[in-house]
Amino acid sequence: MSEKIIQLKNIAKRYDNIMALDHVSVSIPHSAIIGFIGPDGAGKSTLMKIILTLETADEGEGTVLGNSIETKKRAIRRHIGYMPEIFSLYTDLSVEENLKFFFQIYKIPKSQYKEKMEMLYGFNRLENFKTTLAGHLSGGMKQKLALSCALMHDPKILVLDEPTTGVDPVSRAEFWKMLNQLKSEGKTVLISTPYLDEAMQCDYIYLFHQGKILKQGLPDQIISEYEIPFYQIETRDPIPAMKKLQRSQLHARFYLIGDTIHCAMLTKAEPSVLEMKKIAGNEITIKKITPTLEDIFLDLLERPGEINDVK
Amino acid sequence: MMSNDALTIQNLTKKFGTFTAVDNISLTVKKGEVFGFLGANGAGKTTTIRMICALLEPTSGEIELDGLSVLRQPEEVKMRIGYMSQKFSLYQDLTPFENMEFFSEIYNVAPEKLAEEKENLAAELKLNNLDNILTKELPLGYKQRLALRTTLIHDPPILFLDEATSGVDPVGRRQFWDQIYELSAAGKTVFVTTHYMDEAEYCHRLSIMDKGKIVQTGTPAELKDKFDVSSMQDVFLQAIQY
Ligand SMILES: Nc1ncnc2c1ncn2[C@@H]1O[C@H](COP(=O)(O)OP(=O)(O)OP(=O)(O)O)[C@@H](O)[C@H]1O
Ligand SMILES: [Mg+2]
Numbered sequence: 001m002s003e004k005i006i007q008l009k010n011i012a013k014r015y016d017n018i019m020a021l022d023h024v025s026v027s028i029p030h031s032a033i034i035g036f037i038g039p040d041g042a043g044k045s046t047l048m049k050i051i052l053t054l055e056t057a058d059e060g061e062g063t064v065l066g067n068s069i070e071t072k073k074r075a076i077r078r079h080i081g082y083m084p085e086i087f088s089l090y091t092d093l094s095v096e097e098n099l100k101f102f103f104q105i106y107k108i109p110k111s112q113y114k115e116k117m118e119m120l121y122g123f124n125r126l127e128n129f130k131t132t133l134a135g136h137l138s139g140g141m142k143q144k145l146a147l148s149c150a151l152m153h154d155p156k157i158l159v160l161d162e163p164t165t166g167v168d169p170v171s172r173a174e175f176w177k178m179l180n181q182l183k184s185e186g187k188t189v190l191i192s193t194p195y196l197d198e199a200m201q202c203d204y205i206y207l208f209h210q211g212k213i214l215k216q217g218l219p220d221q222i223i224s225e226y227e228i229p230f231y232q233i234e235t236r237d238p239i240p241a242m243k244k245l246q247r248s249q250l251h252a253r254f255y256l257i258g259d260t261i262h263c264a265m266l267t268k269a270e271p272s273v274l275e276m277k278k279i280a281g282n283e284i285t286i287k288k289i290t291p292t293l294e295d296i297f298l299d300l301l302e303r304p305g306e307i308n309d310v311k
Numbered sequence: 312m313m314s315n316d317a318l319t320i321q322n323l324t325k326k327f328g329t330f331t332a333v334d335n336i337s338l339t340v341k342k343g344e345v346f347g348f349l350g351a352n353g354a355g356k357t358t359t360i361r362m363i364c365a366l367l368e369p370t371s372g373e374i375e376l377d378g379l380s381v382l383r384q385p386e387e388v389k390m391r392i393g394y395m396s397q398k399f400s401l402y403q404d405l406t407p408f409e410n411m412e413f414f415s416e417i418y419n420v421a422p423e424k425l426a427e428e429k430e431n432l433a434a435e436l437k438l439n440n441l442d443n444i445l446t447k448e449l450p451l452g453y454k455q456r457l458a459l460r461t462t463l464i465h466d467p468p469i470l471f472l473d474e475a476t477s478g479v480d481p482v483g484r485r486q487f488w489d490q491i492y493e494l495s496a497a498g499k500t501v502f503v504t505t506h507y508m509d510e511a512e513y514c515h516r517l518s519i520m521d522k523g524k525i526v527q528t529g530t531p532a533e534l535k536d537k538f539d540v541s542s543m544q545d546v547f548l549q550a551i552q553y
């Protein structure tokens with residue numbers, strides 16, 4: 001028996017003259033958190049909508065929970081919860097009234113009310129704002145309320161399109177605890193995110209670019225299999241040092257990560273430490289590092305020549 | 312006397328009914344600084360910025376911007392400020408160029424300057440149809456650059472960027488920060504809020520807000536030393552009491 005609950009083959013979707021999805025295939029198992037990453041307009045949201053049956057593919061075929069995305073839309077929708085990138089709340093209802101409203105429309109048994117609310121307030125920290133109108137919440141608080149409303153539902157598959165935009169670091173950590181809890185209950189979560197630390201927490205990721213899947217795999221495996229060497233350069237004043245290195249003829253890309261400079265070689269060659277010191281000053285220290293997903297993402301998209309016209 | 316301070320806030324408070332969103336904060340930002348404003352959701356960052364930009368009246372306190380009193384000279388202050396809000400204040404149903412024209416009119420920007428800015432944007436985005444697509448059709452990263460360009464159209468000395476990079480992918484964020492540094496190098500003061508802790512590292516100085524109060528202020532290096540941690544993420548987690 002196949003353990004895949006979502007299986008899509010060769011999906012293509014065109015809007016006017018843009019190829020939003022250019023023949024992509026995905027195969028997603030039970031009880032997993034699957035990350036869709038990639039720049040804006042890469043095709044993540046479109047693929048999510050096709051899985052949700054809110055959009056129809058021009059080409060290709062697929063099943064969700066064994067139902068065809070073409071002919072069994074209704075059966076599919078019953079089992080998927082969705083939080084779109086642009087959501088709406090009832091701004092003239094309070095926080096608690098919004099939550100209650102979704103509790104009712106999803107027809108959750110009354111006996112679960114207390115437990116649900118406790119779980120959601122634990123993550124969103126909005127308990128002290130129960131009676132505040134949703135319209136009076138801060139941007140991130142609105143986002144967390146909308147996310148809580150989406151999580152009220154108890155579907156087999158949860159599709160979350162950039163749910164943590166504008167959410168602060170503490171709440172993001174809580175949110176991921178909740179996703180892992182859902183996963184341990186056997187649910188599958190599809191999530192897109194611009195945060196690569198979140199992508200690291202996924203069981204499997206797809207990196208989208210210009211409608212295609214550029215890379216896929218376990219996050220650790222993507223990192224360990226990446227062949228380009230990366231180095232980290234430390235110095236007191238990183239920005240001027242980086243500028244000098246960027247202007248040099250060295251065959252590498254230099255960029256800032258936090259308060260250090262990272263260096264991605266353009267070939268598999270070792271860098272010349274001596275040369276770099278000559279350019280950026282003797283006090284710099286250079287060491288080889290394992291790249292993070294962010295290093296790899298930047299490298300894939302900014303490596304000159306291989307992909308054109310990346311924005 | 313010319314001051315080196317772009318912004319001085321003294322004992323600023325904002326109450327909504329009985330709820331205190333901003334609680335007696337004081338703060339100074341120097342000219343040319345990239346100043347970060349961090350804090351959990353609901354800490355009071357946007358409310359503070361809206362008061363500085365003369366869009367919301369404080370309950371009490373003083374704000375001085377570029378030598379002007381925000382309370383007494385709000386119109387002059389507005390001319391010296393560029394404000395990019397959490398939800399870019401662009402008209403989605405206008406074309407990108409119409410958006411630029413609209414903001415140029417508000418700020419009395421010269422036609423030659425507007426024409427130049429349009430050209431710059433077209434070159435930056437590598438698009439030649441900015442007068443005949445709707446803003447809402449642009450990808451998020453492009454909207455963000457359009458928003459920054461319109462925010463800068465009247466050449467204000469101080470910029471307020473409220474979560475300008477929210478939801479933007481790492482490549483787009485990097486390009487955006489390159490622009491922030493250029494602006495700062497050109498002498499502009501840039502005041503930013505962000506929930507990306509790597510961006511916090513890129514600020515010259517920053518404050519952390521918690522439940523309406525400023526609980527920490529310093530350079531990233533000072534704050535990391537103070538808490539004896541190696542990243543701004545850890546500083547943040549320790550500085551706020553959730
Ligand atoms: N018009 C209003 N009426 C009542 N409360 C308000 C109003 N505007 C803001 N608040 C409250 O003020 C507090 C601060 O909100 P603010 O938008 O300044 O937060 P923030 O720090 O910008 O958060 P975020 O990171 O989520 O953007 C919140 O608790 C919010 O609910
Ligand atoms: Mg805000």
